[in-house]
Amino acid sequence: MLESPSHGDDGDLLRLISAGDETAFLAFYNRYQSSVYRFALQMTGRREIAEEATQDVFLAVMKGARYDPTRGSLLAFLFGISRNLVRRCLEKERPYLTLLDDPESEYAGSMADHHDLVGELTRSERIEMLRKAVLALPEVYREVVVLCDLHELDYAQAAAALECAIGTVRSRLHRGRALLMEKMRATERCEV
Amino acid sequence: MKENESELLKDLRALAQDRTSEAPPAVRERLLIELRKRRARRRLFARLPVAGIGIAAAVLLLALASGDTRRFLTRPNVPAPVIADAVDADFYPLPEAEGLPPVEQATVIRVEMPTASLQLMGLAVDDEAGSERVQADILLGQDGLARGVRLVQ
Numbered sequence: 001m002l003e004s005p006s007h008g009d010d011g012d013l014l015r016l017i018s019a020g021d022e023t024a025f026l027a028f029y030n031r032y033q034s035s036v037y038r039f040a041l042q043m044t045g046r047r048e049i050a051e052e053a054t055q056d057v058f059l060a061v062m063k064g065a066r067y068d069p070t071r072g073s074l075l076a077f078l079f080g081i082s083r084n085l086v087r088r089c090l091e092k093e094r095p096y097l098t099l100l101d102d103p104e105s106e107y108a109g110s111m112a113d114h115h116d117l118v119g120e121l122t123r124s125e126r127i128e129m130l131r132k133a134v135l136a137l138p139e140v141y142r143e144v145v146v147l148c149d150l151h152e153l154d155y156a157q158a159a160a161a162l163e164c165a166i167g168t169v170r171s172r173l174h175r176g177r178a179l180l181m182e183k184m185r186a187t188e189r190c191e192v
Numbered sequence: 193m194k195e196n197e198s199e200l201l202k203d204l205r206a207l208a209q210d211r212t213s214e215a216p217p218a219v220r221e222r223l224l225i226e227l228r229k230r231r232a233r234r235r236l237f238a239r240l241p242v243a244g245i246g247i248a249a250a251v252l253l254l255a256l257a258s259g260d261t262r263r264f265l266t267r268p269n270v271p272a273p274v275i276a277d278a279v280d281a282d283f284y285p286l287p288e289a290e291g292l293p294p295v296e297q298a299t300v301i302r303v304e305m306p307t308a309s310l311q312l313m314g315l316a317v318d319d320e321a322g323s324e325r326v327q328a329d330i331l332l333g334q335d336g337l338a339r340g341v342r343l344v345q
Contacts, residue, residue: 017227020227020230020231020234022224022227022228022231025223025224025227026220026224029220029223033214033215033219033220034211034213034214034215036215037213037214037215037219038211038213041213050215051215051216051218051219054215054219055215055219055222055223058219058223059223059226062223062226062227062230123206126203127203127206127207127210130200130203130204130207131207134207145204149201149204149205149207149208150204150207150208151208152208177197177200177201180200181196181197181200184200185196
């Protein structure tokens with residue numbers, strides 16, 4: 001699990017950032033940028049969207065986005081902002097592309113590429129295949145899998161980020177994993 | 193099924209360990225520029241009378257009283273203006289404007305403020321005149337940030 005500093009530390013940083021303190025901003029940015037960027041990248045498979053979403057998340061913080069510690073961790077709060085931005089980007093592009101059809105997708109290309117003659121997949125190939133399978137999940141399942149399995153948030157934190165009930169997170173995660181297993185099996189069959 | 197699931201979880205954990213992706217440095221640079229702009233803007237607004245700026249953003253204020261305000265003022269020993277030659281001449285550069293890009297497209301707004309505020313902007317003002325109000329023009333650059341100030345004759 002990503003180490004999250006205490007709320008007190010973050011609260012101080014947020015106050016200093018809204019007052020324009022550059023050192024505080026850099027400390028905050030260095031602490032969270034990687035998680036925020038990876039989340040957006042895992043959700044979209046597109047570096048330019050991940051870059052834009054990361055920038056906008058930190059801009060929102062700079063502008064004084066209101067964080068309420070009683071509603072979850074700061075990381076979950078940042079994921080929540082990022083998720084909304086990512087959804088907006090994906091909705092804009094939805095009529096025109098699907099992730100795996102997009103030639104610019106970081107992960108596109110080999111889901112349907114069956115030229116691997118080696119019967120047994122290596123571990124790294126399996127991981128890469130899984131990355132693509134996550135991207136191919138419907139959005140509601142993808143976001144819980146990314147948050148709970150790839151960022152190791154617990155159900156409560158994921159629910160805070162997604163603004164839904166814990167039970168919803170649990171059931172979506174269950175369904176998401178089941179879909180992933182189906183996709184992995186189907187791909188393996190194709191590969192063999 | 194259980195076996196498949198535990199394998200999947202193992203793979204997901206392996207995928208979660210890949211924390212090499214980071215936002216490119218350009219993102220950080222763009223954010224820092226924005227932070228600095230916001231800080232400069234905040235400083236300016238903290239120093240100018242809020243009401244005066246609010247109104248000036250919408251309309252130019254009419255002179256309420258003409259008086260020889262210049263008698264209270266002496267020209268300060270300040271560095272040469274950083275604003276574009278075509279625009280400036282009689283604008284005093286603001287300390288916060290140092291380091292900002294040159295003015296390419298200028299906007300001038302007129303505000304009314306206490307003479308004490310002019311002191312904060314680097315103009316030498318007679319202390320006794322601090323409570324009096326004067327009209328001044330503020331020179332804004334293309335980014336909306338203030339570069340200089342000049343007294344209305």
